Amino acid sequence: MNRIVKKERFSEKVVRLDVEAPLIAQSRKPGNFVIVKIDDKGERIPLTIASADTERGTITLVVQAVGHTSARLCAMEEGETIAHVVGPLGRPTDIRNYGTVVCACGGVGTAPMLPIVEAMKKAGNRVIVVQAARTKELIILEQQMKQWADEVVIMTDDGSYGTKGLVTNGVENVIQREKVDFCVTIGPAIMMKFVSLLTRKYDVPTIASLNTIMVDGTGMCGACRVNVGGETKFVCVDGPEFDAHQVDFDQMMTRLGAYRDLEAVEMRKPLR
Amino acid sequence: MTEDRNASWREELRKSMKPKERTAIERVPMNELDPVLRARSRDEVNQGLTAEQAVTEAKRCLDCGKPSCMEGCPVNIDIPGFIKNIERGEFAEAARVLKKTSSLPAVCGRVCPQEKQCEGSCIHLKMNSKPVAIGNLERFAADFERNSGKASLPECRSSNGHKVGVIGSGPSGLSCAGDLIKMGYEVTVFEALHEIGGVLKYGIPEFRLPNAVVDAEIETLRRLGVKFVTDCVVGKTVSVSQLREQGYECLFVGSGAGLPRFMNIPGENLINVLSSNEYLTRVNLMDAGNPETDTPVFRGRKVIVVGGGNTAMDSVRTALRMGAEKATIVYRRSEEEMPARLEEVHHAKAEGVEFLTLHNPIEYIGDDKGRVKAVRLQKMQLGEPDESGRRRPVEIPGAVEVLEADMVVVAIGVSPNPIVPSSIEGLNISRKGTIVVNDDMQSDSIPTIFAGGDIVRGGATVILAMGDGRRAAAAIDAYLSR
Ligand SMILES: Cc1cc2nc3c(=O)[nH]c(=O)nc-3n(C[C@H](O)[C@H](O)[C@H](O)COP(=O)(O)OP(=O)(O)OC[C@H]3O[C@@H](n4cnc5c(N)ncnc54)[C@H](O)[C@@H]3O)c2cc1C
């Protein structure tokens, strides 16, 4: 049983939950994720660990309501408990001193980027965050990013905040302006695909953190498989981060839709 | 051995009937649910024998002086010993005899490949008659004990102050934990999933092994004092060295062979092509077939299952129960080479599963939405025997067929789960990823680590996993009492 000790609403659809999980708080590293199962009848879904507090024994999850289970999580309140939280899973981010690192993120990818930004900075990198959203209200964690990043570039589709444009426009500006040695991208698959195409053009090594469908998260089922460089990989154990230039994003996007019709049925169910 | 074969009751029992009279009795068939009805229900297919049927079947056993069935049993259960107790009506005593050697008789009676083991070595076969239904009798005795509510808790030695950790709660881990707790150890089982039981829970379906049977075993262990920690991935949530620091003097690794294999053929990552582990986990562990639960599962109408083992049979029969109109096994060898239990093959056929042997998928074809819609199959023929002794399937050049399917379940085997082995520095691991152990199930590189079951053998059986767990418990005891 994992109690929610703190809840904060970032936007209409995004909340931050601090959840009791002392063992995970201790052993997690940037890039790791957990599998969460709300109750007896709940499904198992992966969520990246945004940060952890070892003293309080909590991990921070940032959840965007996109499906039935994430919507249920967003509706949970402080003091309620999540029946199962297991982790930390996946391989941690390969943190090194690369030189200048661009962290390109958007949507649910913003929260998991935060610990990577922190770790990259601590490893001696110059870190530039390019953060994108549809509109101003959806930009989250900007202050926290600024705490570590040398620069935070905000991009909005409608120009209501920062610069008008897509995350790729922001990244390209930086690459044209200065030498970039490494790029990390986390966000919707379509966004990562275009960031990857862009950085390939400029020959900037890039890793993408993939958020596929998962069940167990321990390599047991293969629900999370993706094609990387022509080989099938399991995101939960071989990843979640891969060389973005090798990832077949189109196949990944197709596979993400595997349960879309069934999910639509679930979404019509009242939240328990 | 059959220590009380010379007990007077047993001698009398032997004399009470002539061997001829015994062999004249027909093998008592298992009571089964009707195939048409059961193919749409979760209820257990085999309903068990009645007491009367069990006694009749027990009479068929000749109580041989040198029982060959025992040699066929991987853990040498005292088979005539328990069967003769059934014959004289001492059912609880029969269960006690079983429990001396097997910690999971109710499970093994249901899932062991008896035709290759005990029953495959039964003297009746030499006389051209059907073997004694040892598996059905084992199940009968174990179920009798469980249902009697009188299952006595085995006695535990008083605590010896030593702490042992068990990683994984499949049959190997559960048996190891059970023996250690009886020897007076403090035992904690760490399980990655949210449920205890390993393959017995997430893999083998309810219609073949009801969860209640497994839960009863787990409950006994709990009452004996075994502690269970779920949602704990050793090597991730806690490391082996952290466990050592917490005072665990020895560890038993029973983490199984949970990594599904794929064939690496075109289209394998299409939607609705999935591993048997994923399919069975969704339906069994997550109860996705129940509209009350949140986990989705696709209900294929034309389902193809690739493989010929128990996992394939479980998947294909699950597909029927999930509403498939047509469910087909595709296997690259012939039926004779199928590794599945014979009974499962029979049951699958009776339920309407189609068998397409000597066919091997070479490509999955998708629709415009990326969902599988057909399978391209290469026809095969049998050639020379391979390393496994089975005849090798070879392609018939140019013989290719296309079969429609809206769902494909790949059940071609599993590899050892690497999480635990790769997290222990200095542990000797084979090229196949299994943990290398000696005859005492002790790692040859790190003496405080013991391992058994599928993580040592690759995909094997419940009885072997159970036997390994017990052997390891004895070896751990010997090691810690040096
Ligand atoms: C569908 C199916 C049907 C089968 N049918 C039969 C049959 O009819 N007869 C038969 O004899 N055999 C059958 N088998 C094979 C049999 O189930 C296995 O050989 C047996 O379960 C192996 O037992 P085990 O204890 O080694 O591992 P498992 O039962 O695999 O249990 C391993 C456990 O360890 C856990 N684990 C893994 N890694 C970690 C970690 N890092 N930390 C903590 N826990 C971890 C896993 O989650 C799992 O619960 C079948 C297998 C399958 C998949």
Ligand code: FES
């Ligand atoms: S989620 Fe099951 S193998 Fe990755």
